[in-house]
Amino acid sequence: MGKLVSMARLDLSYNNRSGNIPKSFEALRYLTYFNVSFNDLSGEVPISGSFKNFSSQSFMSNEGLCGDPIYGLPPCHTTGPKRRKLMLRVVFSLFGIIVLITIDMALEYAVGRYRRKNLVENTTDFAPGTTLSRFSYYELMQPTQGYSENHLLGYGSFGSPSPWSGLSGPAHFATSSSIYRGTLNDGRDVAVKVFDLQCQNSFKSFDVECEVLHNLRHRNLCKVISTCSNQDFKALVLEYMSNGSLQKWLYSDDCLLDILHRINIMIDVACALEYLHNGYSTYIVHYDLKPSNVLLDEVMVAHLSDFGIAKLLGEGESNAHTTTVETLGYIAPVPIRCDVYSYDITLMEVFTRTKPSSEIVYGELSLRSWINDSMPNTITRIVVVDSNLLGPEEEDYTEKLKCLSSIMELALNCSMESANERVNMQDVVVASKKIRFQLLT
Structure with a gap:
């Protein structure tokens, strides 16, 4: 019927017809009268051609029809x-x-x-079972300009801030090493850690650091490049970390770390600890994890440092290879899983910007207790978080608050006083990456 181009009138009313009005009817340009009322038609009414001139009377009592409102029809559903x-x-x-x-x-x-x-x-001879290349005392003189104070990065000791911490001198703690910056002949920047041989356990800590660093391979561990050892002088040549320590970035007015930076850094630390605990033939405990022992390279990847206080645990038993001065606030109430506990305290410090040794500020409350008491209440939860991380005017305020709450809950799970109730580092890595994913999406 759509081919009857000369058709002028079409009346199909009261014909008990069903189906659609053919789209081809739009081509009937001579059609001046059209009536399909009182049928059972359905579908969309054409709107072009002669149909522009028809009224609602042409389509009455067809419950299934839809189309332009000028026909008195409901709009067609486009769901x-x-x-x-x-x-x-x-x-x-x-x-x-x-x-x-x-x-x-x-x-x-x-x-x-x-x-x-x-x-x-x-480091071609860095593989397990080989001997590290060694520098002589005089070969290290030139890179450090005779171990001058101009090249001094800082001091290190058991339980003390690390060389990249940004501290200018050895005040308030007894040093067991001095760290100098130098540049080797091949252009590599290095940190030369010179041990104080008069300090108790210096020989032993040097041997342990060589043994551990010599056999470990992980992107988040500070690697040893070479050593220097004779009767009167012992030093480690370490990869230089241009961005210093996490402690410097937390407490310096010139540095700023946002939430994502801090999460990435703590994921790096968790991965390093997980490797020490599970990725090496011997279970290794760092035993002195804190922000000053977390170093940042040029792209802000974190590297765990200071293995002078590491404990090497033999299978089925614990053998302490070094003695350590336990840093206030970071060490667990019981020695088992102390790294997990220290990670928790460090995690809390990183996101609250509050040192655990500052607990006197909160009366008898420790940093953990202070955070634990604040978690049930949203207002107090906001108070404990570093003010640089969360502002009420931020668009993603709610998402950031959820993220920070998840981080604090993870930290509390790491620091249960019963070691058996603490999560392990594998679980920490998984949980931390999940929090980061939720923040990014």
Whole structure:
């Protein structure tokens, strides 16, 4: 019928017809009268051609028809196409997230592989079972300009701030080593850790550091490049970390770390500890984890340092290879899983910017107790967090608060007084990455 282009009138009213009005009727340009009222038609009424001139009387009593309001018809439902568009948006969004996660994992793998490759290339004798190359005392004189004060980075000792902590002198603690910055002939910047041989356990701590660092390979551990050892002089040549310590970044007015930076750093630390606990043939306890022993390289990747106080645990028993002055506030009430406890305290300090040794500020409350008492209440929960991380005017305020709450809950789970109730570092790594993912999405 749509081919009868000369048709002028069409009256199909009261014909008990069903189905759609053919779209081809729009081509009937001579059609001046059209009536399909009182039928059982359905679908959309054409709107072009002669149909522009018809009124609602042409389509009365067809409950299934829809179209332009000028015909007195309800609008056609477009939920199908809209729903398809919505589904496409959801699918593309999910696909985008999956692509981002895949890229992130690929980059993390590539960076790790690149660092491992450099580790092998730059320290060819760093493999287990081989001997580290050694510098002589005089070979280290030139890079450090005779171990001058101009090249002095700081001091190190058991339980004390590390060389990159930003401290200018050995006040308030007895030093067991001095750390100097130098540049080797091949252009590499290094940190030369010179041990005080008059300090008790200096020989032993030197031997332990050599043994541990010589056999460990992980992107988040500070690596040893070489050593220097004779009867009167012992030193480690370490990879230099240009951005200093986490302690410096937390408490210096010139440095600022946002939430994501801090999460990434603490994930790096957790990965390093997880490797020490599970990735090496011998279970290793760092035993002195704190912000001053977390060093940051040029791209703000964290490296765990100071293995002079590490304990090497033999299978089935604990053998202390060094003695250590336990740092106030960071050491667990019981020695088992002390690294997990120290990680918790460090995690709390990083996100509250409050040192555990400052507990006198809160009366008899420790840093952990102060945070634990603040968790049930949103207002007090905000108070304990570093004010630089959370401002009420921020657009993503709620998301950041949830993220910080999750971090504090994780920290509290790490510091249960019963070691058996604490999570292990593998769980900490998984939980930390989950928190980061939630923040990013």
